[in-house]
Amino acid sequence: MTNIKYLFEPKKVALIGSSKTREKIGMTSPQLFESVVYNMKKYFKGKTLTVDIHKKGSLGIQEEKLELSVIMLPPKQSIQEAEKCAKIGVKALVVITGGYKDAQRQQLVQLRKDYGIRILGPNTIMGVINTENGLNTTFEKDTMPTEGNIAVVSQSGGVGACLLDWACFYNIGISKFAFMGDKIDVNDVNLLEYFNQDPKTKVVCLYIEGIEHGREFIKTAQKVVKTKPVVAVKGGITQEAARRALSHTASIAGSDEVFDVALKKAGIIRTENLEELFDAAIALSKQPPLRGDNIAIISNVGGPAILAADAVAKNGLKLASLSETTKKKIETRYVGVDASNPIDIIADARAERYATVLHHVLSDSNVDGVMVINMLKSCFFEPEDALAIVETVKKHPQKPVVDVPAGGEDFNLVHKVLGTSNLPLYNLPEKAAKALKALRRYAKTLEKLE
């Protein structure tokens, strides 16, 4: 455990690659090396040492106090360099390239045993990101997510890259990224342990193909979810895909049912796809758990509110019955508004009406959580009106609220205003309902543990 932190929090890092070697099949290339060097120079706040084995020669004993080495070479050379790193006391390694044979993997495992050096990979492809200190061992130039509190662990480079791309594009706040690859040493269990004590991480997202140490994984996850929700997507749940997972990351995918039971036991929230993974993580990182099933819907449009009511029910939640007092307060103030849930506050609703109705609804003990729908198209709502919603949400920190600026441009406009606020945004009511379901599941996990 101790040395794992050097994967994310090193002060001095060596980037070991070659300006000449290019693998015919494989990731080693001068361009990749150059890109990692570029990103580290641009973002990393610690010291970076670039070791081009065709110019400088390989790492020597003179390189003191190196804490992390990132190796981007074909298997044989990578192992040579890894051994040198281990001998001069480097604490951790990220091995980017893939294509290692079993015997070669064993050589790396032996280094771990002999020197205590921790190894991420091989076949991590993208390595690690830490938004706090700017560590970025990926070869995607200028690709750095916003600092935030969601940690992402991906067994697959491609899926991790997809999540990284998604996080950057939608400006999702990230603490750390780890691409595990073949996990000959550092695995899900180690990373969960690390994120459990990482003050910058509030939610952990996992993409998993297979788990080797099932019992340990469940035990660790159970500990983590007490304070930090864990969300997961499992790849290789069908037989055909499982076969491919075996050759992809040497994972025995196991049956979907067994995996599902294991995740439930672990208290991990499972989602259907990568978008839902982040949708859930955003809600969990910004809003409190949903302590009951009763959802109120507040909307300036009728149709989307109906779709929202459907989605709430389809996700195992209920439409809250508002108290007569709440209804009366709303209907007296806004003549023409029908305050039966879903509440249609009419197309001309602006900031004041949203804030007032939301405040009354959140004060109602029949309500456990709220979905707000604020369309711009076909309505009078302006993006800045959404700030009033955020202010109201802050006054009721015990009940979760999610917001739906439904559509493409509408979502984008409101996202520009509220993207960094604590109000989770979704472009369709169905996605918001699934996020509420994740908040409900986390509440149930906590209840079980209490």
Next chain:
Amino acid sequence: MTNIKYLFEPKKVALIGSSKTREKIGMTSPQLFESVVYNMKKYFKGKTLTVDIHKKGSLGIQEEKLELSVIMLPPKQSIQEAEKCAKIGVKALVVITGGYKDAQRQQLVQLRKDYGIRILGPNTIMGVINTENGLNTTFEKDTMPTEGNIAVVSQSGGVGACLLDWACFYNIGISKFAFMGDKIDVNDVNLLEYFNQDPKTKVVCLYIEGIEHGREFIKTAQKVVKTKPVVAVKGGITQEAARRALSHTASIAGSDEVFDVALKKAGIIRTENLEELFDAAIALSKQPPLRGDNIAIISNVGGPAILAADAVAKNGLKLASLSETTKKKIETRYVGVDASNPIDIIADARAERYATVLHHVLSDSNVDGVMVINMLKSCFFEPEDALAIVETVKKHPQKPVVDVPAGGEDFNLVHKVLGTSNLPLYNLPEKAAKALKALRRYAKTLEKLE
């Protein structure tokens, strides 16, 4: 039927509103009127007559050859103007505003009976759009979708506005938009009939809350789907939502099961939400039906291909078993590539490798359709490489292909190059698999009819 066409293809249109009247609750406002006039002046290629009842006075007998009137006034005044329009021989009306009492609705119905004038609405909120002649009676300034072959019919203004926003933002090609509102006259059946003979429309999207003439609707849809696929989302499938639908558009939503059976009988493809509605429509408008269950996956990344294989199976499709000949062709040419489906063509694949492998796979009689995954992040693929995929797809017009540039920015970059091509794009494998499922369903519908 004859006069329905004037809702979409009028040569001369009157916009009847007021620069002064503002309803306390309701959509009548000078701003709305001004916005509709703005859009019509900007986009409409025919003649527009603006009738401000506070300036010009109302419509007179002198207004000859008006084919369509768009009325944006409170109920009482709307009816007065509607009557004048009917009397001078206007062929069709769009009534934007809502809040009509039953007796008022009956007055409009009577005009239809007495004069044969066709009425869309009231409570259409956004009215109609025709991308071909620039007719746009919405009050969203500068909001005009790209010309294309998908027609959209929404019973709800809000849902229609959401779809319109989505279509504009993601550049989805649209032929016509119709917002039905309270449908006292023009309904789903009439619009299906119209789109059936509209040469510009290839696919019809429906948002439905309730259907009044069930038998007629099913009969008409059965006729339409012979040449044009129809995709639908149903709102108000749960009890709570159905109650709201009743007050929203006076729809009796009926049980979800009954509705599902009816849609199946009608040959309509039902989707879970509005994003899937367009995802399916895009596939159906660009690619042929999927004539069998066997899908090949070609990917430059391993993990997303595994998720794709899972998604294919979850959507009732199968992973195709490639013939030994096909595998050999691919593996001989690209040493290191494992041509077992899902086919991982490795992270350094560019245009040539994609085109060649796709060609071999599409030529294999074991394959009915293909999902291509081309990630940029963590790979060497460039957006322009995707053009080679389009060219290959064109050479195999009998088998559908869908493409997944997985992620946020990656999707956007490829979309810029291929958005207007005939290759449907999805940002996640799960969405592409659902689109393939829609293409399979349409093939099965056609088989049943043949």
